[in-house]
Every structure is written in C-alpha cells, then in structure tokens.
Amino acid sequence: MNDPDALEGIAPPEQRQRARGHDNARTAILAQLADRRLPGAILLHGPQGIGKATFAFELAATILTSTGDEPAHRVQEQVAALSHPNLFLLRRRPKDGKGYYTVIRVEDVRDIRDSLHHTRGRSGHRVAIIDSIDDCNPSAANALLKTLEEPPADTIFLLISHRPGQLLPTIKSRCHNLALRPVAADDVRAVLLEHDPALGQTELDRAVALAGGRPRRAFETLALEPDSALGALQAWLSNPAQHAAAVSMKLADVLGADTQSTELSFAREMLGDWIADEARSAAMQPQARMRLASANELWDKAHALFAEADEINLDMKQTLVAIFDAIRKHAAMTAPNSTEPQ
Known part of the structure; x- marks a missing residue:
C-alpha cells in the first residue's frame, strides 16, 4: 500500500x-x-x-x-x-x-x-x-x-x-x-544529508532554517525555487512590528497568487507555528497575561480567516493581508519598546 x-x-x-x-x-x-x-x-x-x-x-x-x-x-x-x-x-x-x-x-x-x-x-x-x-x-x-x-x-x-x-x-x-516535538537543527541536517550527501551548503542551510525542526518541511523546501517568498516571510516574522505595512502587502500578493501552491501551504504552516510559539512563550511568563490573551485571540482569528477563505473561496491575498495586519498589531501591542511603522 x-x-x-x-x-x-x-x-x-x-x-x-x-x-x-x-x-x-x-x-x-x-x-x-x-x-x-x-x-x-x-x-x-x-x-x-x-x-x-x-x-x-x-x-x-x-x-x-x-x-x-x-x-x-x-x-x-x-x-x-x-x-x-x-x-x-x-x-x-x-x-x-x-x-x-x-x-x-x-x-x-x-x-x-x-x-x-x-x-x-x-x-x-x-x-x-x-x-x-x-x-x-x-x-x-x-x-x-x-x-x-x-x-x-x-x-x-x-x-x-x-x-x-x-x-x-x-x-x-x-x-x-x-x-513528540520538532527535532534539533542538526537532526534535520543529518536527515537531509542521508537523503542526498551532495547537497550544497547554501541549499542545506536554507532548508534547515525554514524547516523549524520538521524534516518533512526541509524536504519540501528543497523543491522550492531559491528565491521563494518564504525566506522573506521568515525575515518578516522575526520582527513583524518593525516592518512597514507595504512589506506584508507585497508578501500577501506573492504568496496568495496561487491557492494550490506549495509555497502557500508552507506559509500557512509558518504563520500557525509563529502564533503557537507566541502563545507558548507567553504562557511561560506569569506576568504576560495580556500577551497570552492576544496570542490566543490571534490564533482563533487566523484559523477562522483561513477556514472561511477555504470554504467559500475568498481572495487569499486579502486573507493574508488581514492576518499579517493582526500579527503586526499583536507584536506592537505586546512589545512596549517597539514602534509600529505606518
């Protein structure tokens, strides 16, 4: 079978x-x-x-x-x-x-x-x-x-x-x-090299960085074009509040262009992982109740928006814009020292 x-x-x-x-x-x-x-x-x-x-x-x-x-x-x-x-x-x-x-x-x-x-x-x-x-x-x-x-x-x-x-x-x-939890970066690297010992260092590093501890995701990364928007999304997620809204709109245009693409599926997982990590991190800090509540609200909103887009075939670009905007607002609100660009 x-x-x-x-x-x-x-x-x-x-x-x-x-x-x-x-x-x-x-x-x-x-x-x-x-x-x-x-x-x-x-x-x-x-x-x-x-x-x-x-x-x-x-x-x-x-x-x-x-x-x-x-x-x-x-x-x-x-x-x-x-x-x-x-x-x-x-x-x-x-x-x-x-x-x-x-x-x-x-x-x-x-x-x-x-x-x-x-x-x-x-x-x-x-x-x-x-x-x-x-x-x-x-x-x-x-x-x-x-x-x-x-x-x-x-x-x-x-x-x-x-x-x-x-x-x-x-x-x-x-x-x-x-x-079971995501595995260490070294383990992901070892899995990739077992599959193809001839992988180039740049290609290997990129796949490991985007994998997030998931060997399957690393293999999927290898099938993507080197200039995939996922690298830009990863950079954006490293500090959403510090990026202008125009950056996320450009990302939404690229990622939402093809609703059946591997890139979009990958991006949805990355967004879900980021929000889940936010909630877990906030839950470990007793003083971060507002951050936890905001992360939980963000999780519900993102899943509802994706579910609605899938169910009634809404414009995925607009869905991504709404989710990116919600993430930026969450990051700005829960990081007092950050400033949200206009």
Whole structure:
C-alpha cells in the first residue's frame, strides 16, 4: 500500500526505520518494552512532519524483533517492504481509479480489525500502525474505539496524530500519550544529508532554517525555487512590528497568487507555528497575561480567516493581508519598546 502523503523521491517512513531525534521518547518506550509493560495502545502526537511515522515503524521493528524469533535485520527488511505478517498498517486507501480517499473509512477499520482476529502468521506480538488517526471519519473512529476497548491478544496499536485535540476523548483515554516535538537543527541536517550527501551548503542551510525542526518541511523546501517568498516571510516574522505595512502587502500578493501552491501551504504552516510559539512563550511568563490573551485571540482569528477563505473561496491575498495586519498589531501591542511603522 502506498503512502498518500509521500513526497516524490523521498523514502517513505517504513523504509527509513530510524527517526532522528525523539531520544527521550525512545528511551521511555524501550524501557517499558524491556520490562514487559508496554501499553496496548500508544498515541504518538505532535506537529506534522517531525518523524512520527518513521518513529512508529522504528518501534514496530523493535517490538517485532524483541517478541519474535527472527534476527533484527530480517525483521527490518520485512517492515521496509510492509511484508511482515505481524505488521498491520491503516492509511487512506487508493481509489480504484486515480488518487486516494480523503478519509479512512469504517470498512477500512473493519478490514484491519478482522485481520487482527485471525491466527497470527508468526510468533511474537502484532503491531498495528494507524497513520494517521486524524484521517478517520466519525464512523471509522468509533469502530477503532471498539477495537481498542476489546483489543486482540498480544497486539500493540501505534496511533499517529497531528491534531490530538480533535480526537475522541475516549480514544485518547485508551492510549498511552507520547508527545513528540520538532527535532534539533542538526537532526534535520543529518536527515537531509542521508537523503542526498551532495547537497550544497547554501541549499542545506536554507532548508534547515525554514524547516523549524520538521524534516518533512526541509524536504519540501528543497523543491522550492531559491528565491521563494518564504525566506522573506521568515525575515518578516522575526520582527513583524518593525516592518512597514507595504512589506506584508507585497508578501500577501506573492504568496496568495496561487491557492494550490506549495509555497502557500508552507506559509500557512509558518504563520500557525509563529502564533503557537507566541502563545507558548507567553504562557511561560506569569506576568504576560495580556500577551497570552492576544496570542490566543490571534490564533482563533487566523484559523477562522483561513477556514472561511477555504470554504467559500475568498481572495487569499486579502486573507493574508488581514492576518499579517493582526500579527503586526499583536507584536506592537505586546512589545512596549517597539514602534509600529505606518
């Protein structure tokens, strides 16, 4: 089964099998495995593109090796080929024609549930990876919940989520929650060089700088033109209040010109990350209640504006102008020593 979110020319998660970073999470899970107290379901959650799926396949290979009777290299080969009889994978499925379904359907969950109740193909535990549970429609999510409530014996579920706040509380309560975070810049750099050791220093530095700790984003950066507007957006976000309104209007014109472009998708993620970082930073400072309230309001406004633009096909340039303006006002209001240019 192919990965519906695969990037062209980039090895899929099952073939990488070693996630850079995430050392604390890895140590905790391996300790539980060694003590034979591994949870029946683990929810791996965090921002998209930080290596959660790669980490899940790494854990799967480790579990299958530790509980089975085959050497590690043989298990890893089968995991990479998605051919290990004790490994089960649930993703959005390909359509009969072209492309993939937009959701994981209830029949997809039932298929994997039925397969898990068959006699296992090999000794050891079975591992079921759900990549990602965010893709489940309501019926599929409820069907998966029933499976988690009455799991097959000796089966570990690894659920991947980019948006855990939107999951059913009952699903989250059935899982051991493991939060993964963006990885260090050195780890992103190492992932890129593993893919292409011949990458030039300038290209490498640019990709790492724009990645924000997400290897997937770094790969996406490599596909962009060197003079992409994302570098200008990054510079603007470093101090929004110090830039004239004309700068953000020019950015909005460039980024909003093509609503289907990789640049726009990338820019939306960068804006969301910036606002989220603002909220987290303010939350760590008890005296910054006004800044936190403003960041939370900014988050709600940006998401509402993007959702409205997507739903009724509004002018993306005007949407970006409104969001940039809101960010400038927030930055000026919450930084007393800054001055907002006119």
